[in-house]
Amino acid sequence: MACTCGGHNEALFAQLDKVIEQHKDQRGSLISVLHKAQGIFGYLPEEVQAYIAEKMDIPLSEIYGVVTFYALFTMNKKGKYTFNVCLGTACYVKGSGKLLEKLQEELGIGVGETTEDGMFSIECCRCVGACGLAPVITINDKVHGHLVPEDIPALIAEIKAAEQMN
Amino acid sequence: MSKIASFEELKALQEAERAKICVRDGQAPTPANLAKHHVLICAGTGCSSSNSMEVKEALEKQLAEAGLNSEIDVVKTGCFGFCSLGPIMVIYPEGTFYHHVKVDDVPEIIETHLKGGQLVERLLYDIPGQDKKATDMSHIPFFQKQNRIALRNCGTIDPEKIEEAIAHNAYQGLGRALTTMTPEEVIAEVEKSGIRGRGGAGFPTGKKWKFAAGYQSEEKYVVVNADEGDPGAFMDRSVLEGDPHSILEAMAIGGYAIGAHHGFIYIRAEYPIAVHRLEIAIAQAREAGLLGDNIMGTGFSFDVDIRLGAGAFVCGEETALLTSVEGKRGEPRPRPPFPAEKGLWGVPTFVNNVETLANIPVIFTKGGDWFSSIGTAGSKGTKVFAMAGKVNNIGLVEVPMGTTLREMIYDIGGGIPNGKAFKAAQTGGPSGGCLPASALDTEIDFDTLVAAGSMMGSGGLIVLDETTCMVDIAKFYLEFTQDESCGKCPPCRIGTKRMLEILDKITRGEGTMEDIDNLETLARTISSSALCALGQTAPNPILATLKFFRDEYEAHIVDKRCPAGVCKKLLRYEIDPAKCKGCTACARNCPVGAIEGTVREPHRIDTTKCIKCGTCIEKCRFGAISRA
Ligand SMILES: Cc1cc2nc3c(=O)[nH]c(=O)nc-3n(C[C@H](O)[C@H](O)[C@H](O)COP(=O)(O)O)c2cc1C
Ligand code: SF4
Ligand code: SF4
Ligand code: SF4
Ligand code: FES
Ligand code: FES
Numbered sequence: 015m016a017c018t019c020g021g022h023n024e025a026l027f028a029q030l031d032k033v034i035e036q037h038k039d040q041r042g043s044l045i046s047v048l049h050k051a052q053g054i055f056g057y058l059p060e061e062v063q064a065y066i067a068e069k070m071d072i073p074l075s076e077i078y079g080v081v082t083f084y085a086l087f088t089m090n091k092k093g094k095y096t097f098n099v100c101l102g103t104a105c106y107v108k109g110s111g112k113l114l115e116k117l118q119e120e121l122g123i124g125v126g127e128t129t130e131d132g133m134f135s136i137e138c139c140r141c142v143g144a145c146g147l148a149p150v151i152t153i154n155d156k157v158h159g160h161l162v163p164e165d166i167p168a169l170i171a172e173i174k175a176a177e178q179m180n
Numbered sequence: 181m182s183k184i185a186s187f188e189e190l191k192a193l194q195e196a197e198r199a200k201i202c203v204r205d206g207q208a209p210t211p212a213n214l215a216k217h218h219v220l221i222c223a224g225t226g227c228s229s230s231n232s233m234e235v236k237e238a239l240e241k242q243l244a245e246a247g248l249n250s251e252i253d254v255v256k257t258g259c260f261g262f263c264s265l266g267p268i269m270v271i272y273p274e275g276t277f278y279h280h281v282k283v284d285d286v287p288e289i290i291e292t293h294l295k296g297g298q299l300v301e302r303l304l305y306d307i308p309g310q311d312k313k314a315t316d317m318s319h320i321p322f323f324q325k326q327n328r329i330a331l332r333n334c335g336t337i338d339p340e341k342i343e344e345a346i347a348h349n350a351y352q353g354l355g356r357a358l359t360t361m362t363p364e365e366v367i368a369e370v371e372k373s374g375i376r377g378r379g380g381a382g383f384p385t386g387k388k389w390k391f392a393a394g395y396q397s398e399e400k401y402v403v404v405n406a407d408e409g410d411p412g413a414f415m416d417r418s419v420l421e422g423d424p425h426s427i428l429e430a431m432a433i434g435g436y437a438i439g440a441h442h443g444f445i446y447i448r449a450e451y452p453i454a455v456h457r458l459e460i461a462i463a464q465a466r467e468a469g470l471l472g473d474n475i476m477g478t479g480f481s482f483d484v485d486i487r488l489g490a491g492a493f494v495c496g497e498e499t500a501l502l503t504s505v506e507g508k509r510g511e512p513r514p515r516p517p518f519p520a521e522k523g524l525w526g527v528p529t530f531v532n533n534v535e536t537l538a539n540i541p542v543i544f545t546k547g548g549d550w551f552s553s554i555g556t557a558g559s560k561g562t563k564v565f566a567m568a569g570k571v572n573n574i575g576l577v578e579v580p581m582g583t584t585l586r587e588m589i590y591d592i593g594g595g596i597p598n599g600k601a602f603k604a605a606q607t608g609g610p611s612g613g614c615l616p617a618s619a620l621d622t623e624i625d626f627d628t629l630v631a632a633g634s635m636m637g638s639g640g641l642i643v644l645d646e647t648t649c650m651v652d653i654a655k656f657y658l659e660f661t662q663d664e665s666c667g668k669c670p671p672c673r674i675g676t677k678r679m680l681e682i683l684d685k686i687t688r689g690e691g692t693m694e695d696i697d698n699l700e701t702l703a704r705t706i707s708s709s710a711l712c713a714l715g716q717t718a719p720n721p722i723l724a725t726l727k728f729f730r731d732e733y734e735a736h737i738v739d740k741r742c743p744a745g746v747c748k749k750l751l752r753y754e755i756d757p758a759k760c761k762g763c764t765a766c767a768r769n770c771p772v773g774a775i776e777g778t779v780r781e782p783h784r785i786d787t788t789k790c791i792k793c794g795t796c797i798e799k800c801r802f803g804a805i806s807r808a
Contacts (some may be wrong), residue, residue, distance in 0.1 A: 041525070042487075042507035049449060049488055076508075083509040083666075084490030086449055102411030103606070103642050104568035106656055140411035140493070140660065142450055145568045146226040146263025146575050155452065157229030 027065065029054050034069045044072060044080060048087060057091050093128040093135035095173055097121075098152045102141030109162075110149035114138065116163035117151070120170055133177070134170070181342065183469035185477045187355035190346070190470075197347035203253075204272045204336060215253040217294055221281075222268040222335065224259030224421055225414075225453055231283070232267035238286045243294075252294055255344075258334035258422015262322055264574035265305070270317060270335070277317040278303035308572075308594055325592050327554070328578045329562050330378075330415070330538040334422030339457050342464040345425040351470050353544030354429045357436060358478040366437040367393060370540070372548030374560035379405055379496075379533025380611070380637050380713075382559070382626040385540075388530050391520035393438040395528040402434045402443035403505065403524060403531045406454070407489050409496035410609030411660065413640040415564035415576055416534035420447070420454035423538065424461035428471060428484055430537035433544065435482040438530060443482065444505050448489040458486055493610075493664035497712050498531040500666070511668050512712035533638070535564055555581035559625035563639055569606075570645035572597050577641075586620040589643055600645040604728065608637030610657045610664075611717035613724025614644070633724050635717075649746035650729040651736055655683040657721035661714060672715025675706040679722060687747040691737040696726065745807045751792045752808055757782035759804035766796035766805060 033050040037043035047066060052058050058081050067074040081087045099105075099114045114136075118124055121134050128135040144150050147159025151169075158169065184190050200213040209216055221227075221236045236256055243249045260268050265279035269289075276299060278289070285303060292298050304313040305320055314320045328334075337344035345351075357366050371386030392400065404427060408416040420427065431443040447455055462484055465471040473481045487505045494500045495510035502524050504510035523529020539561055543551050552560045559581040565588065568574050572594035579588060585605055589595065596602050604614040607624075613634035615622070622628050626636050644653065662676040679702050682695045703719030710716045726733060735741050742750040755766070755775075760782040767775040767783055774790040777783030785796070785805075797805045 042505060044507035045490055045504065046488060046507075049490065079509050080507070083511075084492050086489075086491035103609070103640065103656070104412040104566075104574070107569045107642060107644060107648060107653075139450065139491075140409075141414070143225045143408075143414040143417040144229055144263070145412055145414055145566060146266065147229060148568060148574070150229075157225070159226075159229060 026054050030062070030065065031069070034066065038070070044070065044077070045084070048077075048081065052087060057088050059089060059091075090126075091128070091132075092137075093133050095133060095153055096135045096137055097169075098137045098139050098142075100140070100142055100144075100148070100150045100152070101138045102145065102148075104141070104145035105149040108148040110151075112163050113149055113151060113161055113166065116166045120166055133173075181464070181468045183467075185469070187359045187476050187478075190351055190355050190476060194346050194349060194352065197343045201337075201344060201347055206273045206275065208273070213253070214250070216251050218253045218255055218272045219294075220255045220257045220270045220272070220335065222258070222260055222266060223256035223339075223453075224263065224266075224334075224418060225451075226259065226263035227266035227268055228453065230266045232281075234283050235267055235269070235281055235286065238283045239289070242286055242290055246290065246295075248290070248294065255338050256340075257337060258339050259331075259418040259576060260335040261326075261328075261331065261418070261576035261578075262320075262573065263576070269303075275316045275318060277305055277314060277320060279305055322573050322575070322577075322592055322594070325583070325587060326578050327562050327580050329542055329554075330419060330535050330564055331422070331576065331578050332542070333426065334418055337423070339422050339424055340460050342425060342461070342468055342470075345423070345461075349545055350425040350541070351429050351476075353541035354432050354436075354470070355476055356544050357433050358476065358480050363393060363437045363439065366433060366544075369543060369548045370437070373539075373543045373551035374548075374555075375536065375539055375543065375551065376559060376626060377533055378535035378539075378563065378638065380608075380635075382636060385532065385536055388520065388532070389434060389437050391518070392440075392523075392528045392530040395521050397439075397527050399525075399527045400435075400438055400440035401524040401527065401529040402431045402438070402440050403502065403519075403529055404431060404443065404445040404447075404534060404537060405496060405498065405501060405531050406445055406447035406451075406534045407496040407501060408448060408451075408534070408638065409493040410638045410640045412568055412642055413566040413609065413638045415566055415639055417451050417454050418576055419534050419538045420451070421457055424454075424458045425465065426538045426541055427458075427534060428461060428465050430532075430540035431484055432471065432475065432480075432482045433540055434530065434532070434537075436480055438528065440529075441481050441483070443484045444487050444524070445484065446487050446489060446495070446501050446505050449491065455486065455488070462486070492666070493660075494666045494712070494714050497714060500712070501531065502529065509666075511666050512714070514711060535639070556623065556625045556628075558627045563624075563636070565639045565641040567593055567641045567643065569642040570596055570600065570648070571643040581625040582623040584621050584623055585615065588624075588641065589620070593643065596643065596645050600647060602643070603646050603648055604644045604650065606634075606642040606644060606653065606721075607640065608635035608720070609640045610660050611635065611713065611720055612637045612640075613720050614650070614653070614728065616728040633727055635720070647744055647746070649687075649742050649744040650725040650732045651683065651687055651742075652744075652746045654721045654725045655680065655687060658683055658718070661718040665715065665718075669709075669711040669715065671706045671709040672711070672718065675702055675710075676715070676718050678702055679706075679719065683722070686733065686736050687742070688749045689736065689740040689747075691733075693734075693737060695737070696730075696733060699726070741808065748792045752787060753785050753790055753792065753794075753796065754806050754808070755783050755785055756804050756806065759802055761802050761804070763800075763802070765799045765801065769795050769799045771795065 150159045199210045269278040376382040495504045500510040500512040519529045564578045606614045658680045667673045762780040
C-alpha cells in the first residue's frame with residue numbers, strides 16, 4: 015500500500031529536488047520534469063504537482079492542465095506490475111482485443127484499474143513499435159509478443175510465483 | 181574520440197574505420213582489425229524483446245571461454261526489418277542469415293559455423309515455395325526487391341559506436357555542405373533531389389527549408405518529429421535505434437541551410453531504446469566535434485537536445501508538437517502563420533520527420549540528381565513501409581516509390597497466411613483509407629494513393645484478409661481519433677463521437693440505411709470545419725470503407741449479418757446435426773456451458789447462453805459448427 019511515512023517521502027522529494035535543479039534553467043522543461051517525477055513516485059499525485067509548481071514557479075493549474083492532457087501521466091497509483099495491452103493497428107488486427115478481454119477476466123479488473131492487493135494494473139497503449147511480434151503486451155516495459163489469450167493465465171502465474179519466492 | 185578538426189580529417193578517419201569493418205562488406209580482414217568473422221545481432225525493439233541481447237551475451241561469454249574473442253567480433257545492430265523472424269543474427273563475410281536464434285543455439289553456432297566453417301542448416305531461412313534454404317542473406321526474397329536508403333545503416337553498424345557510423349559515411353554530407361556549399365546551394369541541392377516529407381503531408385522539403393531560410397531572425401530552430409503516432413508504423417523508431425547519427429547530421433545540414441544553431445528532437449516516451457541511443461549519439465558527436473561549437477573547424481556551430489512526448493497523438497501535428505516542446509499542453513493552433521515564420525518560441529523553425537531527414541545525408545554524398553533518379557515523376561526516392569497485419573513477412577520494407585502493392589504484399593511480404601484471401605490494404609493510419617484488391621497493381625506514391633482514395637501517411641501498411649470486417653476497422657480508427665481528439669474544436673470533439681456512435685450501432689445490428697447518409701454528411705462537415713488535420717482527416721477511414729466496401733455496411737444493416745464473422749452481436753453459432761459425431765469436445769470446452777447433448781448424439785447450442793467466444797469452433801474436429 016502507499017507508504018506515506020515521512021522518511022520515505024523525504025528521500026523521494028530530495029530526488030525530485032535534484033531533477034528540478036538540473037532542469038531549472040532549461041526553457042520548456044516541465045514535461046521532462048514530470049516524466050522524471052513520475053519515475054520517482056510512480057504517479058503524480060496533487061502533492062507532487064503542487065511541490066513542482068512552487069519550486070519551478072509555474073501555476074499549479076498549468077501543471078494540472080499538462081498532467082491531464084497527456085495519456086502517459088497518471089494521478090493514480092499503479093500496481094506493481096502494469097500490463098499494457100497494445101491496441102495499435104497491427105496488434106488489433108491480430109487479435110489484441112481478445113487478449114485484453116482475457117486479461118480483464120483473469121484479473122477481475124478493467125482498463126485503468128488496479129487489483130486490490132496493489133499487484134496488477136491494466137492499461138492500453140497504441141503501438142510500442144514491436145509490431146513484428148503482434149499482438150503484444152508489455153509488462154512493466156518488457157515486451158511479450160506473439161501472444162494468444164491462452165497465454166495470459168501463465169503470464170500472471172509466473173509473476174505470482176516469482177513474487178512468492180521473494 | 182578526440183575532436184575532428186577538419187573535413188579532411190573526417191575523410192581519413194572514414195577510410196581507417198571502414199578498414200576495421202570491411203569484413204562486413206564481404207572482404208578479407210585487414211591489419212586494422214584481424215577478426216575473421218563479424219557476428220551481427222539485432223538489438224532493435226522487436227528482437228530485443230525476444231531476448232536477442234541474452235544471445236549476444238551468451239555468445240560473447242562462450243567465445244571468451246573458447247579463446248576466440250580476438251578472432252570474432254560480436255556486434256549489436258539496429259533492425260534488419262524482418263522483425264517477425266527475430267532474434268536475427270547475420271555472420272560476415274559469408275552473409276549468413278540466421279533467424280529465431282536462441283541462447284541454446286549458441287554452442288552449435290560456435291562449433292559448426294565459427295570453428296567448423298559449416299552452416300547451421302536448421303537456423304537458415306526456408307525460401308518459400310523453393311524447397312531450399314537461403315545460404316546467403318541476398319537470396320531471401322524479402323530483401324531482394326528492397327532498396328535501403330533511409331535504412332542504409334540499420335543492421336550494418338553498431339548504433340552506439342560513432343566510429344562505425346563514420347566508417348559508413350556519417351557526417352560526410354555535412355562536411356561537404358559546410359566546406360563546399362553556401363546555405364543557398366544546400367537548399368538548392370535538396371530541392372533538386374525532389375524529396376517530399378515522409379511524415380504525412382508529402383510537402384517538398386527543399387521548399388520548406390527555403391521558407392524558413394527566408395525569414396530573418398537571430399534565433400531559429402530545427403525540430404525533428406519523432407512522435408511516430410500512427411499505431412502500426414515503426415520506421416522512425418528503427419532509424420533512431422539503428423542509425424541515430426544520420427538524424428543528427430541531417431539536422432546540422434538543415435541548421436546550416438536556414439541559419440539555425442539549435443535543434444530539438446521530439447520523441448515519444450514509448451521508445452526508450454531509441455531515446456537511449458540518441459543520447460549516446462549526441463554525446464559522442466559532441467566529443468568528436470561533429471556537434472557543438474565550430475564543427476570540423478568550419479566556424480559553424482550547432483547543438484541538439486531531446487524532448488520527450490507523453491502519449492498524445494495530436495502532438496505529432498507540427499503546431500501541437502511545437503507547443504509541447506515548449507512544455508505546454510500540445511494543442512494545435514491555426515496555420516498560418518506557419519512554423520517557418522513563427523515556430524518554436526515564435527521564431528522561424530522547420531519541422532521534419534525522421535525518415536525524411538534520414539535521406540538528407542545521402543543527398544549530399546551522392547547528389548540530388550542521383551536521388552531524383554529513383555522513384556516516380558512526382559515522388560522521388562524510396563519509402564519505408566511498416567508492413568503488418570495479415571501478411572506472412574511482417575517488418576520494415578523500403579522500396580522505390582512506384583512499387584505496386586502486389587509486389588510489396590506478395591513478393592516481399594510472402595502473401596497472406598493460412599491460405600486466406602486478400603481483402604484490403606490500409607495505408608495512412610487513422611487519417612488514411614484502404615485499397616481493395618482492384619488496386620493491387622497501382623504504383624504506390626504520394627499522388628496515386630490520394631487518387632485511389634487513401635494517402636501515404638507515414639507509411640503504415642496494414643494488410644487485411646477476408647476475416648477482417650471493414651466496418652469494424654472503420655470503428656477501430658474512429659475510436660482512435662475520438663480518443664485522441666484534443667477537444668479544442670467542436671466539429672472534431674463532437675463529430676467524431678457521433679460518427680463512432682453510429683458505427684457502433686451498425687456493428688450491433690441496429691443500424692438503418694439512413695445512418696450511412698448521416699455518416700457521409702457528418703464526414704463532410706468535419707473535414708471542412710475542424711481546426712487541424714487530425715479532425716479534418718478523421719472521417720477518411722469511414723469514407724474509404726464506404727467507397728469500396730459499402731456492401732459490408734449494408735449486410736450489417738439490412739441482413740443483420742457480419743460477413744467476416746467479427747461483429748459479435750451479429751454472430752450465431754450453430755451445430756450441423758448431420759456432421760456432428762457427438763464427441764462432446766465442444767461441450768467440455770464451452771466456458772458458459774451453452775452446449776448440450778449426450779455422447780455420440782448430435783449436440784445443440786443454446787443461443788441464449790452463448791457468449792460467442794468461438795471456442796467450440798476451434799475444438800470441433802469434424803467441422804460441424806458454423807458461425808454466421
Ligand atoms: C494528427 C497528426 C499527427 C501527426 N503525426 C505525425 C508523426 O507522428 N510524425 C510525423 O513525422 N509527422 C506527423 N504529422 C505530420 C506533421 O504535422 C508534419 O507534417 C511533419 O512532421 C512534417 O515533416 P515532413 O515534411 O518531413 O513530413 C502529423 C500530423 C497530424 C495532423
Ligand atoms: S481537429 Fe481535433 S485534434 Fe485538431 S484541434 Fe480540433 S479538436 Fe483538437
Ligand atoms: S461460442 Fe463459446 S459460448 Fe458459444 S457455444 Fe461456442 S464455446 Fe459456448
Ligand atoms: S465437437 Fe463437433 S462433433 Fe464433437 S460434439 Fe461438438 S459439434 Fe459435435
Ligand atoms: S501495433 Fe502493437 S506494437 Fe505496433
Ligand atoms: S527488431 Fe530485429 S529485425 Fe527488426
